[in-house]
Amino acid sequence: xxxxxxxxxxxxxxxxxxxxxxxxxxxxxxxxxxxxxxxxxxxxxxxxxxxxxxxxxxxxxxxxxxxxxxxxxxxxxxxxxxxxxxxxxxxxxxxxxxxxxxxxxxxxxxxxxxxxxxxxxxxxxxxxxxxxxxxxxxxxxxxxxxxxxxxxxxxxxxxxxxxxxxxxxxxxxxxxxxxxxxxxxxxxxxxxxxxxxxxxxxxxxxxxxxxxxxxxxxxxxxxxxxxxxxxxxxxxxxxxxxxxxxxxxxxxxxxxxxxxxxxxxxxxxxxxxxxxxxxxxxxxxxxxxxxxxxxxxxxxxxxxxxxxxxxxxxxxxxxxxxxxxxxxxxxxxxxxxxxxxxxxxxxxxxxxxxxxxxxxxxxxxxxxxxxxxxxxxxxxxxxxxxxxxxxxx
Numbered sequence: 001x002x003x004x005x006x007x008x009x010x011x012x013x014x015x016x017x018x019x020x021x022x023x024x025x026x027x028x029x030x031x032x033x034x035x036x037x038x039x040x041x042x043x044x045x046x047x048x049x050x051x052x053x054x055x056x057x058x059x060x061x062x063x064x065x066x067x068x069x070x071x072x073x074x075x076x077x078x079x080x081x082x083x084x085x086x087x088x089x090x091x092x093x094x095x096x097x098x099x100x101x102x103x104x105x106x107x108x109x110x111x112x113x114x115x116x117x118x119x120x121x122x123x124x125x126x127x128x129x130x131x132x133x134x135x136x137x138x139x140x141x142x143x144x145x146x147x148x149x150x151x152x153x154x155x156x157x158x159x160x161x162x163x164x165x166x167x168x169x170x171x172x173x174x175x176x177x178x179x180x181x182x183x184x185x186x187x188x189x190x191x192x193x194x195x196x197x198x199x200x201x202x203x204x205x206x207x208x209x210x211x212x213x214x215x216x217x218x219x220x221x222x223x224x225x226x227x228x229x230x231x232x233x234x235x236x237x238x239x240x241x242x243x244x245x246x247x248x249x250x251x252x253x254x255x256x257x258x259x260x261x262x263x264x265x266x267x268x269x270x271x272x273x274x275x276x277x278x279x280x281x282x283x284x285x286x287x288x289x290x291x292x293x294x295x296x297x298x299x300x301x302x303x304x305x306x307x308x309x310x311x312x313x314x315x316x317x318x319x320x321x322x323x324x325x326x327x328x329x330x331x332x333x334x335x336x337x338x339x340x341x342x343x344x345x346x347x348x349x350x351x352x353x354x355x356x357x358x359x360x361x362x363x364x365x366x367x368x369x370x371x372x373x374x375x376x377x378x379x380x381x382x383x384x385x386x387x388x389x390x391x392x393x
Contacts, residue, residue, distance in 0.1 A: 007138040007170040008033030010177050014142045017185040020075040022067035024052040024060040028082040029115045030167040031105040057082035061089035068098035071197035080107035080121045093160045094129030099152030100160040107167040108355045116356020117167040119320040123328045129222045131161040132297040134267040138175040141165045147236050166269040188243045226298035251300040253292040260289025266317040267293045277364035301336040311345040315371045319353045326378045348376045
């Protein structure tokens with residue numbers, strides 16, 4: 001059924017249809033509407049689940065860890081400082097191989113305090129072992145949640161999945177969304193069953209101390225599972241397409257790549273703006289294209305190389321910055337494309353939209369103009385020079 005709906009409400013609705021047994025979250029802008037809706041749905045007995053009120057995001061993550069450890073499908077959501085407060089438990093959830101699904105309404109991190117969108121929060125936990133998926137639209141956000149549970153609970157995976165949606169732009173934006181029926185979701189996503197759980201009738205040890213004789217192998221196994229996930233994500237996307245009669249790209253999605261010489265690479269809602277910019281450039285006879293990265297972890301190196309191997313110039317558009325380094329997506333892409341040797345396209349990195357600064361068609365046009373001039377690894381675009389004082393911007 002198609003509805004004109006706010007992004008947060010759409011997420012709450014699809015999470016309800018995924019039938020988690022335990023939900024725990026602490027409200028934080030711009031995530032609040034999601035868990036507010038879910039709490040109301042449970043109170044109104046729209047579905048059977050336990051909503052656990054907690055005093056912090058650290059506790060919320062601990063609750064869903066404990067629920068999953070007993071074999072109960074669980075869900076949480078957070079944003080920005082909340083995700084940072086969760087960080088200790090976020091690593092634990094992945095290390096324990098618990099298939100939690102979490103929505104992160106991406107938002108800038110302090111200081112200074114800022115409630116608007118960029119993607120710096122998730123980058124702070126990118127090495128935790130979670131599968132990290134990024135949505136461009138509200139529809140894609142809905143679709144990724146159904147696939148996230150299917151992927152996380154696959155016996156070959158058993159790792160948590162984070163669905164990232166740009167705060168305010170998607171959480172509070174309105175869009176016509178094709179919402180799956182409950183019976184469709186039930187058919188695609190069977191009830192969660194696992195033998196790997198805490199059970200008084202079948203005692204197991206979970207979260208044990210791993211000394212140097214064991215720890216490295218455990219981390220290696222998570223890494224190898226991520227390599228396998230690169231094959232499983234397209235499988236799940238293909239099955240989703242058959243079940244819901246709707247495209248789902250999987251790892252990456254290309255736009256006008258067939259003959260593209262200059263290609264923008266990005267993640268999240270900015271891809272919509274870049275898509276429009278590519279159309280404008282094409283009208284002017286420019287061979288521009290876009291590559292959208294959906295799966296950031298695991299990083300789809302081979303798929304990206306195949307998509308970009310014929311490009312002359314690549315512009316990586318990051319909505320985050322690894323301070324003292326470069327844009328995270330730029331860093332990963334540089335590593336991946338270096339295997340092309342002399343065939344590696346000229347690549348430049350651009351940092352845009354931090355703290356919610358507008359990313360317009362003019363911004364993307366500036367990226368294109370700079371791409372064809374001097375190569376750069378970390379160019380901040382849209383800086384207000386009058387605020388920089390003596391700092392070289």
